[in-house]
Amino acid sequence: MKLLVTGGAGFIGSNFIRYWLTNHPDDQIINYDLLTYAGNLENLADIAGNPNYSFVHADICDLTSVNRAMSTVDTVVHFAAESHVDRSITDPSSFVRTNVLGTQILLEAALKNDVKRFHHVSTDEVFGALSLETSEKFKESTNYNPRSPYSASKAGSDHLVRAYGVTYGLPITITNCSNNFGPYMFPEKFIPLAITNVLEGKKIPVYGDGLYVRDWLYVDDHCRAIDIVLQKGKVGETYLVGGMTELYPNIEIARKILKLLDKDESFIEFVKDRPGHDRKYDIDWTKIKTELGWEPKFSFDEWLEKTVLWYKRNEQWWKNIKSGEYKQYYTKQYGK
Numbered sequence: 448m449k450l451l452v453t454g455g456a457g458f459i460g461s462n463f464i465r466y467w468l469t470n471h472p473d474d475q476i477i478n479y480d481l482l483t484y485a486g487n488l489e490n491l492a493d494i495a496g497n498p499n500y501s502f503v504h505a506d507i508c509d510l511t512s513v514n515r516a517m518s519t520v521d522t523v524v525h526f527a528a529e530s531h532v533d534r535s536i537t538d539p540s541s542f543v544r545t546n547v548l549g550t551q552i553l554l555e556a557a558l559k560n561d562v563k564r565f566h567h568v569s570t571d572e573v574f575g576a577l578s579l580e581t582s583e584k585f586k587e588s589t590n591y592n593p594r595s596p597y598s599a600s601k602a603g604s605d606h607l608v609r610a611y612g613v614t615y616g617l618p619i620t621i622t623n624c625s626n627n628f629g630p631y632m633f634p635e636k637f638i639p640l641a642i643t644n645v646l647e648g649k650k651i652p653v654y655g656d657g658l659y660v661r662d663w664l665y666v667d668d669h670c671r672a673i674d675i676v677l678q679k680g681k682v683g684e685t686y687l688v689g690g691m692t693e694l695y696p697n698i699e700i701a702r703k704i705l706k707l708l709d710k711d712e713s714f715i716e717f718v719k720d721r722p723g724h725d726r727k728y729d730i731d732w733t734k735i736k737t738e739l740g741w742e743p744k745f746s747f748d749e750w751l752e753k754t755v756l757w758y759k760r761n762e763q764w765w766k767n768i769k770s771g772e773y774k775q776y777y778t779k780q781y782g783k
């Protein structure tokens with residue numbers, strides 16, 4: 448296979464490229480990435496010299512560049528996006544541009560270049576929020592009800608991908624997954640922000656009452672799910688991908704991180720809540736299990752421990768990030 452991976456310099460995209468070249472060493476990958484604040488070629492330093500890997504520095508909104516990059520591939524795996532909810536609250540327009548317009552431009556080029564599969568990576572946040580009391584989970588049949596500019600822009604992209612499948616016969620598949628965690632995750636998201644803050648002797652900012660729940664998915668489980676959908680998934684279908692079933696509130700995750708780093712609860716600081724904060728996400732991954740044989744392998748506690756260890760061992764990686772533009776972002780978001 449020859450793959451065009453958009454957003455391959457980000458968190459999940461870089462883990463996916465490493466996963467793919469390890470498991471399919473004869474395949475070729477073009478990583479197409481604009482290198483926004485979230486894109487970092489250091490995530491792929493160990494891959495850069497692989498003859499089956501190449502990098503294109505360009506925007507998914509640039510049709511000419513997209514067409515050029517797509518002319519030699521058979522498969523597109525689309526990760527590129529603005530991905531952080533808090534940033535979408537302060538700057539929604541960049542989310543609409545990249546996530547909606549950028550996706551439509553990729554779809555147009557995929558049609559023109561007759562790609563054999565366009566796989567779109569999306570989020571469970573398009574379904575809105577569950578209440579803490581319910582045992583109901585998100586399913587493929589759940590109605591869309593996005594509540595943040597981020598999730599609204601991802602919902603728009605999902606609809607466009609399906610529309611190109613139905614209207615023009617583009618061979619598409621979609622995965623909507625829950626919150627990923629693992630190495631190379633940008634330290635603006637909760638788990639890496641918490642770990643790196645504590646490593647720097649700072650507190651973990653916990654929004655609101657801390658009783659918000661996410662369905663945590665280890666990034667390698669996610670990469671394997673995309674692999675299985677590309678190999679065995681049915682064209683036109685959507686598959687939901689979630690993690691192991693323990694549903695821990697954010698405050699509990701903060702406590703687990705503190706325990707792993709030998710620190711007490713004085714490192715927790717409750718801060719102002721996020722506007723429109725979704726209470727709970729929880730995914731029913733029965734479809735991908737029964738139809739394609741995928742299930743998550745990695746237990747949350749075991750892989751949280753390994754993730755904490757990765758951030759301890761790769762201090763230079765996150766210190767480089769935290770010393771740049773990130774400083775202004777942090778002050779704007781959290782004060783001092």
Ligand code: NAD
Pocket residue numbers: 453454455456457458459460479480481482483484485486487505506507508525526527528529530531545549568569570571601624625626627628633
């Ligand atoms: P990320 O923010 O870490 O990386 C995004 C990448 O896209 C960066 O490398 C960035 O440079 C690139 N990019 C942004 N705008 C671009 C543009 N206009 N042209 C080309 N490249 C551009 O994101 P992530 O956490 O790795 O998420 C990847 C995908 O997975 C996104 O589509 C996101 O919506 C989805 N997703 C993420 C999670 C999660 O927990 N992180 C959960 C569900 C779904």
Ligand code: TYD
Pocket residue numbers: 532533626635636637638640652653654655659660661697
């Ligand atoms: P985040 O990693 O931003 O992912 P998402 O909003 O896409 O789920 O946040 C995960 C959870 O952690 C969410 O409930 C918001 C919360 N959170 C905090 O409590 N403090 C923080 O500093 C951040 C970034 C998030």
